[in-house]
Amino acid sequence: MKILLKNGTILTMAGSEPEIIEGDLGIEDESIAYVGDTPGDFIPDKIIDASKKIIMPGLVNAHTHIAMSLMRHYADDLPFWEWLNDRILPMEEKLTPDDVYTGSLLSIAEMIRSGTTTFADMYFFMDAVAEAVAETGIRANISRGLVFNEAADLKKLDIGVKLFHDWHKKAGGRIHVDLAPHAPYTCGPEYLEHVRKSAEELGAHIHTHLSESRKEIETIYSLYNSSPIAYMEKLGMFRQKTFAAHCVYVSFDDIRILADYDVSVVNNPGSNFKLGNGFAPIPRFLNAGVNVALGTDGPASNNNLNVFEEMNLAALVNKAVHEDSTVVPAYTALQMATINGARALGREDEIGSLEAGKKADIILVDGGKPHFYPNFNPVPALVYAGQSADVDTVICNGRLLMEQGTLCTMNEDDVLAKAEKTSHRLALSS
Amino acid sequence: MKILLKNGTILTMAGSEPEIIEGDLGIEDESIAYVGDTPGDFIPDKIIDASKKIIMPGLVNAHTHIAMSLMRHYADDLPFWEWLNDRILPMEEKLTPDDVYTGSLLSIAEMIRSGTTTFADMYFFMDAVAEAVAETGIRANISRGLVFNEAADLKKLDIGVKLFHDWHKKAGGRIHVDLAPHAPYTCGPEYLEHVRKSAEELGAHIHTHLSESRKEIETIYSLYNSSPIAYMEKLGMFRQKTFAAHCVYVSFDDIRILADYDVSVVNNPGSNFKLGNGFAPIPRFLNAGVNVALGTDGPASNNNLNVFEEMNLAALVNKAVHEDSTVVPAYTALQMATINGARALGREDEIGSLEAGKKADIILVDGGKPHFYPNFNPVPALVYAGQSADVDTVICNGRLLMEQGTLCTMNEDDVLAKAEKTSHRLALSS
Numbered sequence: 134m135k136i137l138l139k140n141g142t143i144l145t146m147a148g149s150e151p152e153i154i155e156g157d158l159g160i161e162d163e164s165i166a167y168v169g170d171t172p173g174d175f176i177p178d179k180i181i182d183a184s185k186k187i188i189m190p191g192l193v194n195a196h197t198h199i200a201m202s203l204m205r206h207y208a209d210d211l212p213f214w215e216w217l218n219d220r221i222l223p224m225e226e227k228l229t230p231d232d233v234y235t236g237s238l239l240s241i242a243e244m245i246r247s248g249t250t251t252f253a254d255m256y257f258f259m260d261a262v263a264e265a266v267a268e269t270g271i272r273a274n275i276s277r278g279l280v281f282n283e284a285a286d287l288k289k290l291d292i293g294v295k296l297f298h299d300w301h302k303k304a305g306g307r308i309h310v311d312l313a314p315h316a317p318y319t320c321g322p323e324y325l326e327h328v329r330k331s332a333e334e335l336g337a338h339i340h341t342h343l344s345e346s347r348k349e350i351e352t353i354y355s356l357y358n359s360s361p362i363a364y365m366e367k368l369g370m371f372r373q374k375t376f377a378a379h380c381v382y383v384s385f386d387d388i389r390i391l392a393d394y395d396v397s398v399v400n401n402p403g404s405n406f407k408l409g410n411g412f413a414p415i416p417r418f419l420n421a422g423v424n425v426a427l428g429t430d431g432p433a434s435n436n437n438l439n440v441f442e443e444m445n446l447a448a449l450v451n452k453a454v455h456e457d458s459t460v461v462p463a464y465t466a467l468q469m470a471t472i473n474g475a476r477a478l479g480r481e482d483e484i485g486s487l488e489a490g491k492k493a494d495i496i497l498v499d500g501g502k503p504h505f506y507p508n509f510n511p512v513p514a515l516v517y518a519g520q521s522a523d524v525d526t527v528i529c530n531g532r533l534l535m536e537q538g539t540l541c542t543m544n545e546d547d548v549l550a551k552a553e554k555t556s557h558r559l560a561l562s563s
Numbered sequence: 564m565k566i567l568l569k570n571g572t573i574l575t576m577a578g579s580e581p582e583i584i585e586g587d588l589g590i591e592d593e594s595i596a597y598v599g600d601t602p603g604d605f606i607p608d609k610i611i612d613a614s615k616k617i618i619m620p621g622l623v624n625a626h627t628h629i630a631m632s633l634m635r636h637y638a639d640d641l642p643f644w645e646w647l648n649d650r651i652l653p654m655e656e657k658l659t660p661d662d663v664y665t666g667s668l669l670s671i672a673e674m675i676r677s678g679t680t681t682f683a684d685m686y687f688f689m690d691a692v693a694e695a696v697a698e699t700g701i702r703a704n705i706s707r708g709l710v711f712n713e714a715a716d717l718k719k720l721d722i723g724v725k726l727f728h729d730w731h732k733k734a735g736g737r738i739h740v741d742l743a744p745h746a747p748y749t750c751g752p753e754y755l756e757h758v759r760k761s762a763e764e765l766g767a768h769i770h771t772h773l774s775e776s777r778k779e780i781e782t783i784y785s786l787y788n789s790s791p792i793a794y795m796e797k798l799g800m801f802r803q804k805t806f807a808a809h810c811v812y813v814s815f816d817d818i819r820i821l822a823d824y825d826v827s828v829v830n831n832p833g834s835n836f837k838l839g840n841g842f843a844p845i846p847r848f849l850n851a852g853v854n855v856a857l858g859t860d861g862p863a864s865n866n867n868l869n870v871f872e873e874m875n876l877a878a879l880v881n882k883a884v885h886e887d888s889t890v891v892p893a894y895t896a897l898q899m900a901t902i903n904g905a906r907a908l909g910r911e912d913e914i915g916s917l918e919a920g921k922k923a924d925i926i927l928v929d930g931g932k933p934h935f936y937p938n939f940n941p942v943p944a945l946v947y948a949g950q951s952a953d954v955d956t957v958i959c960n961g962r963l964l965m966e967q968g969t970l971c972t973m974n975e976d977d978v979l980a981k982a983e984k985t986s987h988r989l990a991l992s993s
Contacts, residue, residue, distance in 0.1 A: 202936070209943035210892035243933035347886075406879040407947065409888035436947035437934045445872070449836040450880060456777075458839035462640035503673035504867045506632070506979050507986030513639035517837065517866035522952030549936050556937030 134178050134531065136160040136493075141183030142500065142511055143168060146190050146471045147486040151464050151512050158188055160493040163305070163531040167489050181526060181536075185501040187511045189467075190486055191250025191272075191494035191529060192440040193474025196340075196378040196399040196428030198256045198278075200228070200236035202243070203556045204433040213346075213408055221433055224559045232555050233258040237265035239552035240438055242545055245271065247439045247521030250494040250529040253376070253399075253428070253478055255313040255340055259296050267304040270532045270542045272494065274478045275300065276313035276340045281324035290327055297335050307530055309338075309478065314370070316342040317361040318352045325368050332373040338479050339370060344387070345379035346410050362387040371396055376477040378428060381405055381413045388414075388421045397424040397477035400469065402446040403437075404430030415451045416460040426477035427469045441521040444470050448516050463516035497526040564608050564961065566590040566923075571613025572930065572941055573598060576620050576901045577916040581894050581942050588618055590923040593735070593961040597919050611956060611966075615931040617941045619897075620916055621680025621702075621924035621959060622870040623904025626770075626808040626829040626858030628686045628708075630658070630666035632673070633986045634863040643776075643838055651863055654989045662985050663688040667695035669982035670868055672975055675701065677869045677951030680924040680959040683806070683829075683858070683908055685743040685770055689726050697734040700962050700972045702924065704908045705730065706743035706770045711754035720757055727765050737960055739768075739908065744800070746772040747791040748782045755798050762803040768909050769800060774817065775809035776840050792817040801826055806907040808858060811835055811843045818844075818851045827854040827907035830899065832876035833867075834860030845881045846890040856907040857899045871951040874900050878946050893946035927956040 136159070143154040145168060159166035159175050166175065201221075208220030228236075233256065244252060251272040254262055259277050266273045277293035293312050301310040312332045314320045320328070332339055344350060344361045353361045362383060365371060371394035378399045380391070391398060400413050418425050427443045429435050448466040452458050475485025484494045500511065504518040527535040534542055566589070573584040575598060589596035589605050596605065631651075638650030658666075663686065674682060681702040684692055689707050696703045707723035723742050731740040742765070744750045744758045762769055774780065774791045783791045792813060795801060801824035808829045810821070821828060830843050848855050857873045859865050878896040882888050905915025914924045930941065934948040957965040964972055 206935075206937065206939040206941075206944045206948070209940070209947065210889055213888055216888070239933055239936055246933060403879060406883035407888065409882045409886050409890075411883050411886055432948075436943060439934070439948075439950070442875070442950075446876075446879070449833060449876070450883075452839045453836035453841050453880075456839050456841055458643055458646070458837065459640055460839075501979070503669055503676060503975070503979060504869070505636075506669055506982050507636065508983060509636040509986070509990070510639075511636075513866060514636045517639065518636070518862075518869075520869070520872075520950045520952055522950055545933070549931070549933060553937050556939070560939070 134162060135175065137171060137175070137177035137180045138183045138188055138495070138497065139180055141186045141188040141497065143487060144187055144189040144511055145487040146467060147488050153511065158487065158495065160528065160531050163492055165487060165489050165491050165493050168487050181497070183497055185499070186525060187498040187500050187515065188487070189496055189498065190471045190484065191496050191527065192248045192470045193426065193478065193485065194244065194249045194252040194428055194438060194440050195376060195426035195474040195477045196401055196430060197252055197254055197438060198431035199240035199252065199254050199262065199438065200233040200256055201431035201433040202240040203232065203236040203552060203559060205436040207560060209436070227559050227562055228258070230258040230261045232559065234261035234265055235551050235555045237262045238269070238543065238548045240432060241265055241269045241271055242540060242543055242548050243438050245527050245534045245540060246524065247441060248496040248498070248524035248527060249438065249440050250496070250527060251474065251478065251480070251484060253340060260299070263300045263308055266308055268542070270529055270534050272307040272484070272529055274309045274311050274340065276311040278313050278315045279328060280315045280319045281321055287327060290331060294331055294335065297337055305530060309480065311338045311340040313340045316349070317364050318349050322368055325370060329368065329370055329373065337373070339373045339375040341375065341377050343377040343380055344382045347382060350382050360384060360387050362390050366390050366394070374479055376426065378430065379405065379413065381411050383414065388417055388423065391418070391423045392421045395424070397426055399426045399428040399477060400447060401428045401430040402450060403435045403443055406446070408434055412450065412454045415447060416455055419465065424473050424476050425469050426474040439521045440470050441519055444516050463513040466516045467512065493528055493531040495528045496524050498523045499525040564592060565605065567601060567605070567607035567610045568613045568618055568925070568927065569610055571616045571618040571927065573917060574617055574619040574941055575917040576897060577918050583941065588917065588925070590958065590961050593922055595917060595919050595921050595923050598917050611927070613927055615929065616955060617928040617930050617945065618917070619926055619928065620901045620914065621926050621957065622678045622900045623856065623908065623915065624674065624679045624682040624859055624868060624870050625806060625856035625904040625907045626831055626860060627682055627684055627868060628861035629670035629682065629684050629692065629868065630663040630686055631861035631863040632670045633662065633666040633982060633989060635866040637990060639866070657989050657992055658688065660688040660691045662989065664691035664695055665981050665985045667692045668699070668973065668978045670862060671695055671699045671701055672970060672973055672978050673868050675957050675964045675970060676954065677871060678926040678928070678954035678957060679868065679870050680926070680957060681904065681908065681910070681914060683770060690729070693730045693738055696738055698972070700959055700964050702737040702914070702959055704739045704741050704770065706741040708743050708745045709758060710745045710749045711751055717757060720761060724761055724765065727767055735960060739910065741768045741770040743770045746779070747794050748779050752798055755800060759798065759800055759803065767803070769803045769805040771805065771807050773807040773810055774812045777812060780812050790814060790817050792820050796820050796824070804909055806856065808860065809835065809843065811840050813844065818847055818853065821848070821853045822851045825854070827856055829856045829858040829907060830877060831858045831860040832880060833865045833873055838864055842880065842884045845877060846885055849895065854903050854906050855899050856904040869951045870900050871949055874946050893943040896946045897942065923958055923961040925958045926954050928953050929955040
């Protein structure tokens with residue numbers, strides 16, 4: 134199957150400075166065949182008119198818990214522990230694998246609509262998430278969240294390892310599986326040592342939460358006289374390739390550790406703000422050479438899966454925190470949402486930029502809306518004025534997932550109706 | 564003309580707590596006839612199916628400079644003075660009245676699309692803005708920005724006063740005219756006394772900028788040994804009803820002054836963040852009983868006119884600043900964008916909530932998108948998940964300005980093409 138995206142404004146995200154090419158992009162099967170001028174021997178099966186469209190890499194949501202879409206708009210503006218213990222956990226306890234599948238489909242519909250072609254998910258009943266990914270054509274890194282309860286209880290780790298054997302590099306290579314020790318405050322050192330060993334044996338990457346709240350810092354200091362990041366380093370966790378969500382409360386020593394081990398930080402501004410945690414020091418990470426990606430976190434604490442919004446927040450809010458209108462420029466926010474996300478997930482050779490040979494994970498953004506005018510520069514226009522609804526067409530692994538606003542691989546009405554019914558059942562029985 | 568909005572989810576914004584009514588809303592000529600059940604004797608000329616739609620008041624953008632849309636996406640991520648002096652002012656100096664008209668139409672197209680039915684504008688060549696408002700059917704408070712250069716030069720004040728005589732309560736009452744002393748650092752005390760007297764004579768309200776940046780605070784202290792807000796109070800400016808943009812750097816004394824004089828604050832989070840100014844203390848204003856509205860500021864420093872985004876920023880970011888997930892709850896953000904905006908502009912008897920007898924400024928938001936599911940509560944859904952593109956239909960003063968995504972009072976293609984041409988001409992000649 135050959136697809137020609139004709140006559141667009143191509144933002145490749147391939148270099149450290151914006152590269153904008155007015156021209157075509159050719160797709161052959163799963164991959165990008167060329168960027169720029171269409172060769173005479175490229176005979177497309179399908180031509181998509183990309184005039185007035187910005188062609189760019191699909192966005193990477195590098196940290197989320199997608200099935201939690203079932204619990205959003207249900208408990209907001211509450212103190213954190215009341216939100217978690219009284220509202221979210223009682224619903225979560227009722228979840229079945231089928232519910233996780235239903236919530237995953239709802240979230241995948243939203244992600245496709247908003248231009249996300251890859252997400253990194255940590256949750257439970259992950260086979261259901263994998264099935265939803267396999268069916269809908271999106272790309273994902275999935276992992277079973279590992280929370281330790283008793284010394285002998287390694288069952289969840291077994292489930293996580295089984296997930297790796299069952300799904301890693303499956304669904305045409307679209308699915309990767311990571312190991313996901315939930316957080317330093319939910320996993321003791323012995324348990325983490327088991328996780329580390331398993332990850333080493335499997336060659337699995339680590340997806341975790343680190344230094345999200347002041348309370349976490351206090352807890353880990355009181356238990357181990359160490360910051361969460363230094364604690365993980367001492368245990369040798371970072372010898373495995375790691376990407377860590379949040380990293381809000383970090384010292385300069387912590388930042389040095391992240392840089393030394395090439396640990397990727399996944400910034401989740403929407404969730405960090407909504408839960409009242411605070412501001413991760415993004416310019417400091419960037420100055421230290423730390424790779425910073427973007428995530429939405431779970432949609433119950435956001436309340437959406439909109440990476441355009443996270444780009445906007447990252448670019449705007451860091452300027453206010455640092456009282457400097459030059460930090461986190463628009464192109465940096467776009468890098469965070471594309472190539473840096475790919476790098477965090479260990480997939481930068483496959484995705485994250487538009488280059489011949491990479492997988493065809495591509496979105497077309499409608500630059501014809503009033504907020505894109507005047508057409509001086511698509512980079513600030515996307516970050517400071519764009520919104521996820523501007524995404525017109527989405528391609529993942531060479532396959533159309535949305536064309537001109539219509540989802541191609543899902544029956545959206547059915548997905549929404551089933552999610553609505555499921556959520557209300559969970560809420561009533563909580 | 565009678566319009567029936569049938570079978571929607573009506574968020575009235577009429578009280579201090581959310582009031583949600585499942586039902587109908589009737590419009591007769593310019594006004595809301597009823598909210599809830601359709602009386603038997605109401606025979607509509609037009610019925611709009613509002614099922615799966617949230618019916619709510621049109622949004623109020625209480626501080627902007629709309630013609631600056633011509634200069635957006637042109638100069639971003641620069642130090643403030645470089646941005647202003649080297650990029651924006653050279654373009655601004657070239658503006659003609661016709662350019663201001665062109666930029667105004669571009670911005671009005673974007674505002675209608677994003678659910679704004681009223682805006683407060685301060686700029687120059689304001690007759691051109693007024694013409695654009697009159698033609699397109701939107702509602703506005705307009706004012707000539709008054710910057711003082713020489714003691715004898717009261718010409719701009721004359722222009723501002725003439726604007727009042729020419730346009731106040733014109734265009735079927737949709738246009739109000741305010742007097743707009745630009746800021747304490749651009750208007751000396753004698754000039755402000757002239758402005759104050761004119762406002763008193765006319766019964767005009769005051770629209771101004773206050774306490775936007777650290778530099779402004781330093782300047783006003785060095786000149787007058789006073790905060791900008793205390794300086795304006797001493798001059799008696801606040802005896803006229805005033806709404807003031809920004810108020811980022813304020814003391815507790817400043818907040819008391821604002822509360823005592825019922826000065827409305829227009830919070831512009833997007834612009835304050837993008838220009839690296841910082842965070843206005845919104846929860847402190849609210850606790851002190853200060854009326855807080857929302858604005859985008861000019862689109863060159865935002866870069867859009869999207870009040871949904873400002874609601875989202877206000878609700879999210881204040882929680883992070885104060886490390887408290889309960890401050891600026893979603894309903895408060897919605898109040899800021901509707902009834903508080905109406906109050907700031909002195910129009911709370913006309914607009915800002917859906918109540919029988921008020922003007923029919925109404926938007927229908929499409930609650931059928933995935934991010935609105937599950938349908939537990941439209942209030943957090945609108946603020947934390949919604950986006951401006953969810954606005955489906957817009958009514959102002961009883962007239963349809965957009966129906967199902969199509970603008971009714973403008974030729975959008977022509978507006979965009981002319982704005983594009985104008986902006987590039989201005990950039991080339993700068």
